[in-house]
Amino acid sequence: MALVRWGLRRHTLHPLKRKSSLLLKLTVVVFSVLLFCEYLIYYLVIFRCHWPEVKMPAHGHQKEPVLKAMFLADTHLLGEIQGHWLDKLRREWQMERAFQTALWSLQPEVVFILGDIFDEGKWSSAQAWADDVQRFQRMFRHPSHVQLKVIVGNHDIGFHYQMSKYRVKRFEKVFDSKMLFSLKGVNFVMVNSVAMEGDGCNICSEAEAGLIEISRRLNCSREVPGSSQCGGGQRLPASAPVLLQHYPLYRTSDANCSGDDAAPLEERTIPFKERYDVLSREASLKLLWWLRPRLVLSGHTHSACEVLHAGRTPELSVPSFSWRNRNNPSFIMGSLTSRDYALSKCYLPCEDTVLATYCGAAGLLMVLTLAHFERLVTPFLGTYLGLKVCTTTPGSGFCF
Incomplete structure (x- = not known):
């Protein structure tokens, strides 16, 4: 037993x-x-990304400092109306981990986000806006030695017919949206492209007046010191600027775009609508004439594209940083000096x-x-x- x-x-x-x-x-x-x-x-994945090398001047010239800048676009943090809690949790965790890993691994000096930070800023209430801002600041937290610059997009303040002084001021109160920023001899001009409608509205008129003043200061930086037209104020670095905005400059479509992160083939030939998909011809010509940039970076389309304007000014459309908009998000890494630059793309998982x-x-x-x-x-x-x-x-x- x-x-x-x-x-x-x-x-x-x-x-x-x-x-x-x-x-x-x-x-x-x-x-x-x-x-x-x-x-x-x-x-x-991000360990495979490396800063591009910028060409240095020939022997006999003083070596210029190199600025390391990251450019990303269209994070589209979901709001309380259209955003499902599970979708929010998933997408925001992905973007937070990608951004924090990139900061730790690549050590940029400045990060630019090219608009459409939020998905529902165009209609969110004061409380919803505060909640969205709090989530953004948690996700995109950064050490004090890294500067974060944010450009306004149509989802942040609405399209031109939705834009209001209240929404613009609300955005500017959170994000120091000065139009001109200089670091290590490199000038950046950050444009509210939603205000480039050209219809003479108050916000549009103020934006254009600010750009004309910046154009004057950039021209003065190229003049001989002490010129009577420029006065004795603080001079900008003598460097052609980098233009940053949400809307791309005018182009008919994405038909000439290529690459793994370009728009799908069936969408590339769809004509773009001025003042909705891209800036108008008139506004684009004004920006190119006033600022004479050496490089333009934009967002809005969620896809990558490289365009050469007037045969001399390159523009790069930066794809969306959110997996909700793309299967293969990415950001741009730029090594810039006052005279030259080099760009490379870093893909996320x-x-x-x-x-x-x-x-x-x-x-x-x-x-x-x-x-x-x-x-x-x-x-x-x-x-x-x-x-x-x-x-x-x-x-x-x-x-x-």
Whole structure:
């Protein structure tokens, strides 16, 4: 009888041990996959990105300081009306991890976000706006030695017919949206492209007046010091500016765009609408004439495109930084001096890769569960039911 009781106890304990072993294996697999997909993958992908090398002047010239700048666009933080809580949680975690990993790995000196920071700024209430701003500041937190500059977009204050003084001032109160910014001898002009409607509205008139004044100061930086027309105020670095805005300069479509992150083929030939998809011809010509930029960076289309305006001014459309808008988000890395620049693109993890990893892990969990279930049930059937069941355990060649 003692031998029988020992045998029963032995068969009772084995399933419990196997269950605990299964739970341990499942826990390890789930934790490892979550750690990889939600944390480590950002380091593995962004570690491959490197700052481009800018051409230095020939021997005999003083070496210029190089400014390291990151450019990203269209984060579209979801609001309380159209944003589902699960979608918010997923997309904002992705952007937060990507941004924080890029800051830690690449160490930029300044970061520019080219508009459409929020998705519902054009109609959000005061409380909803405050909540959105708080989430943005948590996601895009940065050390004090890194400067963050934000350009306004149509989703932040509305299209021209929705734009109001209240929304513009609300945005400017949170983000120091000065139109002119200089660092390490590099001039940046940040334009409210929604206000470039050209219809003489108060906001539009103020924006154009500010750009004309900036144009005067840029021209004075190229003049001989002490010129009677420029006065004795603080001079800007003698450098052609980089123009930053949300809307792209005028182009008919994305037909000439190419690359993995360009618009889909079926969308590239769709004509762009002036003052909606791109700036008007008139506004584009004004900006090019007033500012004479050496480089233009814009957002809004959510896709990449390189355009050469008037045969001499390059423009780069920066893709969306949000996985909600793209499967392969990216940002631009720029090494700039007062005379030259070099750009490169840093891609973030593709969402397809993350989903495929989760699907593979789910399949592995299923295999582990079935294997343990078979090893648990087979001895039980053979011992207690008197059935002749052959084991499938490796190395066993007998039946019960």
